[in-house]
Amino acid sequence: MTLFSQHVVPLSEPAMTDSSAAASGTSTAAFIEARNLWQEYGDLVVLERLNIKVDEGEFCTLVGASGCGKSTFLRMLLGQERPSRGELLLNGQALPNEPDPSRGVVFQRYSVFPHLSVLDNVALGLELPRSPVLGRLFGAAKREARERAAEILTKVGLGHALNKYPSALSGGMQQRLAIAQAVVMQPRMLLLDEPFGALDPGIRKDMHALLLELWQETRLTVFMVTHDLSEGFSLGTRLLVFDKVRHDPQAPNAYGARITYDIPLNEARRAQAQLPSELAERIAAR
Template sequence: MSAISVRDVWVEFGDQIVIENLNLDIASGSFVSVVGPSGCGKSTFLRLVLGQDRPTRGSLTLDGQPLRDEPDADRGVVFQRYSVFPHLTVLGNVLAAYELGESRFAARLFGAKRRAAIEKADDLITAVGLAPHRTKYPSALSGGMQQRLAIAQALAKDPKVLLLDEPFGALDPGTRAQMHALLKPLWARLGMTVIMVTHDLKEAFGLGTRVIAFDKTRHDPQAPGRFGAKITYDLDLTRDSPVPVLGFLKPPAETMAAQ
C-alpha cells in the first residue's frame, strides 16, 4: 500500500500564499502527473510529499500515518539535474543506496550482506539498461544514461512512492522517448505510486494514469501573493470507470463504443 491523503493543506511563506486549502487523495499504485504554469506550486507540492517542506496548515498522510518531517526510505526522488555521485561508478552509485540504508553510520556493507546488495544493484542496473556501463563513472555517461542511473539509485530503496521533478526536462526528444519507454514498464512491474511534475503535457498524458493541474483561480493585482494555487483539473485516464472532471463525468467506455 502507498495511498497518500492531503487534507486542508495551506503553504504560506510570509505574506505569500503558494497553495491554498488543498484536498487530495492519491490511490496506491497510481501514476499521477502534475502540470501547471511556472510558479503555481507544483514543485512545492512535491516537496511536501517528499518531506522537505511542511504545510503551514493541514496534514499529509501515507497509508494513514503522518508523513515524516524528512525524506526516508518510503520516498524515492529523481530531479531534473542528475543527482548521482560523480566519484562512484554506476555500480557504486546504486550500491551506495543499499549501504546507506543498511548501515547509516558506516555506510559500508561486508560479507554476505555486501554480496547480496551487489546482486540487487546489478539487477537494477540491468533493468534500467546500464549493464554494459556497470564500471563507468557518471562523467563517461550521456545525460539519458545518468538519468537512468538516478532512477536506479532511487529504486534501490524500494520506495513506496517515487517522486519525479521534471526528470526528463533536460533531455533531447529521442532520449526522452527512451526514458518513457523505460519508466512505464518499471512502474507497472514494481507497483509503486509515482508522482511526476512536468511542463510537458504530452509526457503527462502519455505516462500518467491521472493528470492534475495546479493554477491560481483568483488574482489580486495589488497583492499578487494574496491567493494560492488550487487543483483546477483532475483527469483520471483509466478506462474502467467514469470519473468526475469539473462537475462532469467522462462517459463510460461502453457508452463511447456505442456512439
C-alpha cells in the same frame, strides 16, 4: 464535449476524481490524502486549500504554470517540508517529516553522486542503512548489495556501464542511473521532478517506456511533475493541473494555487487530450 468541459472543477470545492470519490465512500483511508493543504513562505502564498486523495499504485502527472507550487507539493510528499496549514496523510496517518527509503526521488539534474561509479551510486543506498557508521558493508552482505545494484542497473539499461562515472554518461543514461538509485530502495512512492526535461525527444521516448515498465512491474505510486502536456497525458493514470483560482494584481503573492483539474486518464481521454489553450500555453512556458 471536450475534455475541458467535462472536468471543470467548481472553484470552491476540492477536486474529486471518479476514483477519489469512490475511495471517499469506503472506510479505508486513501494511500495519500491532502486535506485543506496550504504552503506559505512569509507573505508568499504558494498553495492554498489543496485537497486530493490518491490510491496506491496511481501514476499522477502534475502540470501547471512555472512557480505555481508543483515542486513544493513534491517536497512536502518527500517530507522535506511541512505544510503551513492542513494535513498531508499517508494511509490516514501524518506523513513522516523526514525523507526515508519509502519515498524515492529523481530531479531533472544532479540526482546522482559524481564522485561514485555507476555501481556505487546504486549500491550505496543499500549499504548505508545497514552500516550507518562505516557507510560500507563487507563480505557476503556487500556482495549481495552489489549484485542487487547490478541487477537493477541491467534492468534500466546500464549493465554495460557499471564502472563508469556519471561524467562519462549521456543525460539519458544519468537519468536512468537516478531512476535505478531510487527504485533499488523499493520505495512505495516515486517522486519525479521534471526527470526528462533536459533530454532530447527521442531519448525521452525511451525513458517513458522504461518508466512505464518499472511502474507496471512494481505498482509504485508515482507523482511526476512535467511541463510537457503530451507527456502528462500519455504517461499518467491521472493528470493534476495546479493553478490559481484567485488573482489580485495589486498583491500577486496573496493567493496560491490548488488543483483545478483532476483528470482520470484512459485510452479515450488520451486520444482527445486537451486543455484550454491559454492554460496549455502557461503550462508549457518556463
